[in-house]
Structure formats: structure tokens, C-alpha cells
Amino acid sequence: MRRRFRLPRSIRPTRDGWIYVGVTLGVGFAALNTQNNLLYLILGMLLSIIMASSVLSEMSLRHLQVSRQVPTRVFAGRPFLMGVGLKNTKQRFPSFSVEVEDLVEEKPLEKRCYFLKLPAGRRQQTSYRHRLARRGTYRFTGFRISTKFPFSLFRKWRDVDLGGELVVFPELVPVAPWQRATPALAGDQALPRTGRTGDVHGIREFRQGDAARDIHWRKSAIDGRLMVREREDESRRRALLVVDNARPPGAAPDSREDASFERAVSLAASLAAHYVALGFAVGLSMRGAAIPAAHGPAQLDRLLRALALAGWADPHVAHPMPSGHTPGFRIGRDGVRPLEA
């Protein structure tokens, strides 16, 4: 409803604009009072400048296309760069002094991307740095394109609809030393340590999270891109993260239980990132969600996404657990424990 009745343009005087309007009113009063025709001329000039400002700002705002380049992974509490592209689709006129602001749930984010001059038919790209405190889904509804061009007297803006979604992953926290190398994870296999011993299964392109030590430098030099060795034994290492998301009885929103649950989710995400980076097949089990163990960056994205969206579940909902012994961690409001314990 709000969007439907939105005005095509909004305008608000800046601080200088209010002063200007005050001066204009003063000159108008002086002209009326004294009948000095030259003051009418000056009044006409002042009002014409306002009109010119309106026309030029409109020219600047028209025929602009905005696009958003969402970063692949955004973690709560960590700064990220959101790419914003602006294209001037006008035939002749450039756009000057344009600011673009992301709208989250129709509210501006207060992070402006500034374009000094955008020639006709050209596209420019910039980004803004931002930090989102909480994990979860953020819905971008569009952009606010604004300008104070040409005189800084008025800020004129229009909102452009461009939906988008950003899932902010849980905040990553340092993983404790015992969690990095718990014997429970080893099972009948050796833990990955310095100089991992598995046979080379093949060579693949480098993915985020791959260890630098696995980079195959020679192949990388030949191909002109980073390549890493893939080992057979990676497929045999597994870790299961069991997150206890049962709603405690009487838990109120923003209560202490909520905070401890957030910590648990952060820990689970951190462990997932740690073990995926080590080449483990990592799985996740929560009430209402289960992700089978798998390797690689795509799996990490799946895990982080599930954790980003994790919420309290009814304690009666079954906790899906794999059959047989699976090493891993149980993460709850009371901390992290090895799974078999």
C-alpha cells in the first residue's frame, strides 16, 4: 500500500536551502513593502534559481538504472562491501552528483554511494562498506537515488524498486584449540596435521577456504589460475555438528537464552568454517533441519545459510541424527561438547 501511494519524487530543503528560502521570503517582503522594482527582479532571480534547481535535479535523476552486486558471503559483525552500479541511459545529458542508497525494508541504509559525474550512456560502479550486526535474512526492497545538484539547496530523491535478499551468516568466532583437533573426530583415522598424508586424488581449481599448502604451483603457473591438489583421504574425514535449538520453556524474546543461542549458532558456524577449510565433510543437524555431510565451499555455504536462518524449534520436534557413530560436536546453550560424550 505504501509503495503504491509513493510519490514519484520527494524533495526536502537542505540547511542551506532553508536559509535560501528564508532570504527569498525576506526579499519578497522587502519588495512588497518598498515597491522597489529592482527587488522584484532579485526576487524573480531567487525563485528562478529554485526552479532551475528543480529542473536540473530532475534531469540528473531521470533515466538511471541501478544494480546491486551482493557479496557472496556476509558474516554478522564483519564489514562487507556492497557493490552498486549506476547506468545513465539518457541519450545526451550527463547526471551529476548522484547518491545511491540501499533500501532495506523500504528504509534507507544511511550508506550512500556517490557518483560525481555519470556521462550519457555510461555505467559506473562503486561500493559501500557496511556491517550488519545480526545474522538472518535482510530484504532489500530497492534504492533511493538522490541528488543535491546543482546548488545544494534541496535534496531530491526517488525510490527505485529492486528486490534482493541477503542472508547474513552467523558471526564467526575463534575456535578453541581443543575444538580444532579433538581426538573424537579422528575415529579410526589420523587427524589432518602438517603434511597431510592422503594420496592425491586429482587437481582442481582453488576455492575459497582451500589451504595454501595444497596449491599446485606448477600447474597454477601453466594454467594461469590457482589450482590445488585434491586428496583421497579428504572424503573419509567427517564431522557432524549437532545444534540444540530446542526452545527452553518460558524463553522470552531477547532474553538471555536468545543470546546464548546466538553464541551457539556462531560457534557452530565457526566450527563448520574451520572443518570445511581443513577438508572435512561436515554435516549439520538441528531440529527442523538436517544437512548431510559433504565437502567444499558449496557445502559451507549450505551450512552457514542453514545456521543463518536457524531459530528456536519445538522441543518435541525430532532431532534427526545419522545412524551409527559419527564424530562431531554437540553445540548448545551450555557450550560445545564432543558428540560421543
Added chain:
Amino acid sequence: MRFRSTHKLIVYLLVATAFVSLLLGEEVPPALTVLFSLAVVASWFSEPDPRTPDRGALWWNLGVIAALGLVVADALRGGVVMVGIVGFLLMLTVNRLFNRRTNNEYRQLIILSFFMLMLGTLLNNGLSFLPCFLVYIVLLTWNLVFVHLRREMEENYLLKHSEAQRSERVEVERILNSRRVVGGSFLGGTSLLSLGVFLSATVFFALAPRIGLGFFLGIARPGALLAGFSERITLGQHGVIKDNPQVVLRVELKERPTAPLRFRGAVFDRYQAGSWQHSLTARGRRLPSGRQPIGEGRPPPWLAQDVFLEPLDSTILFAADRPAAIDVPEGGPTSPPLDVIVGDDGELRARRVGAVRYRVFSAVEPPSDRSLRAARGPIPGSAGTDNLQLPPDLPRSVLELADRLARGRQTVAEKVESVLGTLRRDYVYSVDLVHDPRLDPLEEFLFVTRRGHCEYFSTAMAVLLRAMNVPARNVNGFLGGEWNALGGFLAVRHGDAHSWVEVFYPGVGWVTQDPTPPSGRLAVSGAGFATLRFALDTLRHHWLRWVVDYNLEKQAGAARALARVLRGKPLSRGMAGWREAGEAIAGSMVWLLGAAVAAWAVWRIQRRLRRRRGPALFAREAPHHPALRAYRRMLALLARQGLAKRPAETPREFAERLHDHPGAVLVARVTDAYYRLRFGGATGDPPEIEALWADVARLRALGTSG
């Protein structure tokens, strides 16, 4: 052009323009003008560093407070408040000019210049305000845009975009010294914007209702008074300066007059000790509004005159000799009535401030010689009471001369001819006079020097006739004027001031007689630049008529004229002025449009030339570089051969990939040249560019043959 230096230049020009608008009002004392001008020049060379603390701020602030104190003290002592305000404003401006460190000072200078312009409207309502106002609009537009851009650059430019680090501000100095932010086309574009602002301001000016509130004070603009015309005649002083080109009257007539017109002004009846005075004012009567007869009820035909009288240090209204009627305006809601008083001698006066406009009618056809010769009879009391007065200490020699000239002459006409003949024959017109204070000035003129200007001649004639018992009076006014064919009006200048005599003929009335020899009557108009002078005077006339004097009545008249035009009806005679105004506006629009088209054409040509020359100042860096064009051409040729450059490939890598291509050497050479010209700082001399294109052409030939 660098952003910083351009910004500095235009803000100085803005301040200078506003100051000139103030200066042309001739109210700023010369000492203040000189001091301010010197300070402005000195401040140009002062470049305060914004990064260092402002140590002189305290002294500047103390100076400003002291200046304010002086203004207040001067006002309390009864000094001219306006001059004090102007001085204080100039002091503030100098302060900001010397301390222009940041964008903020530039913004303050815009505000100060605006206040100067506002004061200019009070002190200078002449035509000179118009060019100042036009230039000011252009400079104001530039300055506002510059201040905006500078602020936006200072606030928004970010250097680093990395997730790990906070974004850093780009060094502002580097941007301010950039040549790429603004250029000629930018300033040209904003000038066109200024043209739009001016036109829009004009439309607003015409349409804004002139409803006077009149709160606080009935502030009236006195205008610049013209010195020179006097309501007194005192012999022995300097004569009228005949080459004074200042226009006093602009008289709109239906057509160019065939003979020089005499514009009657002050009438003098009392002569005492070499000085003429007026004694009939007390007997004047106030005229009601509407068309009112003046004088002796002279019958038509009348000459209608629309008179535009400049501000003058006098209450006299002028009309062509002999005035018969005047249209006394009623006064509207915004304009006070013109309070016209007519004396028994037909002298017109009005209580007025500043320039006025009125319509007057005159019977310019003189009575025939025959009727004058036949004029005989007694002198009525109304004519004789005051107009036969002679001072008791009039030198005896003057009376004897009158007796001698009247000997054997019976009628008024004969006596007048005798006096006129003697004065024109035996006396010489001259303004180069040296007066002996021991002598009576009239006696000195008649018997010693025998030289004088018009006031000597008219005084001599009036006194001699009175001594012959013929009623006569002295009249001051203007004679002639210059017909301005462009504006269709008679421009009467200060140098046209003249003095003559009115003689009473029984049965006929008062008749004008001019004893001054013809050589001394008419002012010599400037020969050179007549067209330019006419054009400027026409502009000034229209400025006063349609701008300074614009009021609710004119607005209503314009609305009526527009309504008639829209209904397809011709304009009535009374609306002829609006036709002229419409034509003038249409003409101005054509000129402005022409100027805009010419500016656009110049801009296009300049842009084309600039493109040919290579990289330009304003954001035309890479895409038009000849090296880039040649390289792109080569890429297109190779792409047609199936050898497209990959997006991530650098030019060098691409050239290396084509090492087994038949034109590999050419590709390598073009690539080298491209690197050198685009990034290596090479200037790209024409031979080098030609060689580059020659290689591209060879490559094309190779592709065709292959």
C-alpha cells in the same frame, strides 16, 4: 582549468560585480572605493593554508567589531546610515577574502555579494544596474554550482574500498587542483542555465502583483539627482554647460518635431541684484485628477507629450511651450497621486520623489506676426502687477538704454523688435566669462563685456522691456533635444538648458521671445557614436519606463492588452505602449535566442576542435584519445579475422598471443605505441599518430590480401 583557481576567479568576479552595482549608485565614498579595491587586489595574492591554524582570526574579528562600532557611532552622530552599512559590508567581504580557507568562506562571500547587490537596488536604479544584474546571475550560478561540487567532493570522495580497512578520504587538495572537474563546456552550459534564470526572473517580474504593503516606512527611492537645473537665475555665475550629455527629459511624441521645441520650466517674475526669483507660488492652485487646462485656455491643436522626467533637484514639471492642459493621474493603490500645482504664470510643479511620468498638451503654434503687431491696449492687472517690477538700485545706464531703444516705438511689438535687434546685433554669446564683482552683472554685460550666455540675454531683454513698461518675465527650461529614432522620443539633455523671455502682448497674451543669438541656443550633440548613444538612451528609457516605474496599473494595462490580442482585437490608442513593449520584448527574445544559438555553435565547434586535438580538459580523457581509437580499430580488424582479444587479456598479452600471426610485428608496434601514448605520458605528435594509423592500415591490407 583547475577547479581551485577557477573557483577563486569566479568568486572574485562575483564580489567585483556586486561592488560595481553598488559603486554605480555614486553613494560609496571614493576613499572607501579605493581602500576596498586595494584590499581586494591584495587578498588575491593571499593564499591561507586550510591545514594551518588561523592565527590572525582574533585580529580580524576585532577589526570587524571595531568597524561595527564605527558604523553605530557614525549613525548616532547623524551620519549617513547607508554609507556606514556599505562600509561594514565591505569590511566583512575583505575579511572573508583574506581568509578564504575552505568552502565555507566561499559560501559566505556569495552571501555578502548578494547583500551588496541588494544595497545596489537601493542606491542604483539606473540602467547600469541591468548589466551588473545579468553578469551577477551568470556568476552566481557558477558559484553556487562550484560550492555544491566542492562540498560534495569534500564529503564524498573515498580513496579505499576494502573490507578490512575503513574508507579514507582522498586528499582534497589533489581534487581541487584537478583540471578534469570543470572546463569550458561546463561553464558554457551553466551560462545557458543563467540565461534561463534571467528569462524566468523577467517573467516573474512582469507577473508578480505589485501590491504595496507599506509597513514600517514609506521608503521611497530618491534616485540620483541631476545637478545643474536651478530654480534660480543668478548672473555672474558659471553658465550652463552645453556639452553635459545627461538626459533630463525623455519626451515621447507622435512624430519628430519639425522645429526645436522649448520645454518651459521655472518662471521668474522678480529681479533683484542680478538674481531672478519666483514670487507666485503662493498663488498656485492644486489640480484635481483628470485632464485640466493650464494658463489662458489655449485652443487646440495641441501637441501631446508623454514626459519621463529624471530625478531632479526641483519640483518643476516641464512642458513644451505653451502648456495648455495636463492629465493629472489619480494615483493607484501602489503609486501616490502626482500632486500637481499650477501657478498663475502657468508654471507647473509637483510634489514628487524620483523619476516621474506625466502627459501634457501644449499649443506650440505661435501667434501670427500680424496679431502681434496689432496688439495694443491696456495691460491687465494680472499681467502687470508682478511683471513690471524693477529693482530700485537698477543702474541708471540700463534705464537710459531702455529709453533710447524705446524712442519712437509705440507698440509692444516695436519695442520687442528694437530690443531683440540690439541684443542679437551688438552682443556675443559666450560661456567663457569673467565677472568683475565690483560691477552690477547686467550693467557689465550691457556696457562692458557685451558677452554672455542665455541668462544674460534673457535678463537684459526682460529688464529693458520692463523699463519700457512692457510686462516681461524670465523663463528657464530646455530648448531642442535630440530625436531618438530608435526609441521614438526626444531626449532632452542637461546641456539643452536654456533661458528665454515671455512678453505680454495686450489682447494676445504671453508670447515667447528669445534674445539669445542662434549660435548659443542649441547644444552641440556629440557627433560620434550617435547610434550607440541613441541605443543606450533608448535602453535607459525603456528601463525606467518598464522596470523602475513598473506598477499595478501597467500590469493591469498589460493584462487588458493581452486579452484584446488573444481575442483578436486591435489594440486601442491608449494601449499603443503595450504594442511597443511587446515588440521590444519580442525583439529582445530574438536577440537572446540568437545569442544562445551562437553560444551553442561556438561550443560545438570548440568541442569538435578539442576532440581533434586529443584529450580535453573535461572528462574526455580516454575514449577519444587517438591512440585508443587506433588500437580499437586494430582490435576490430583482428576480431573480423577471428582473433578477438579476450576480456581479461592485457594488450601486451594479446600481442604476444599473436606472435605467429603474419602481422605480428604490426600488432606489436601498434600495441607499443598505444601503451606509450595512452599511459606513458607521450604527447602524441601528429607524425606519431599518423604512423600508428599507417600500421593499422597495413594490417587491414594484410587481412584483405590474406
